[in-house]
Amino acid sequence: MSWWLLLYSISILARYQPRKWSEALDVDKSGSxxxxxxxxxxxxxxxxxxxxxxxxxxxxxxAKPMAF
Structure with a gap:
């Protein structure tokens, strides 16, 4: 369920707050x-x-172990 919650949250952010989403993906300006x-x-x-x-x-x- 955690994966679905993560994907749903990201999709909501990308759809309704596209400016914040693109800022969050900017490698030069965003720590996340x-x-x-x-x-x-x-x-x-x-x-x-x-x-x-x-x-x-x-x-x-x-198929392969997840590493966090």
């Missing part, structure tokens, strides 16, 4: 830009596994 970029890279690996788990109703192991 690197963390947002890292999170978006991880999401591309994790979400397909979560969708597959939901469709199959069986837990799956991730």
């Amino acid at each position: 830009a690197a963390a947002l970029e890292y999170a978006s890279d991880i999401v591309l690996d994790v979400i397909p596994h979560l969708v597959l788990e939901g469709l199959d109703q069986q837990p799956r192991l991730l």
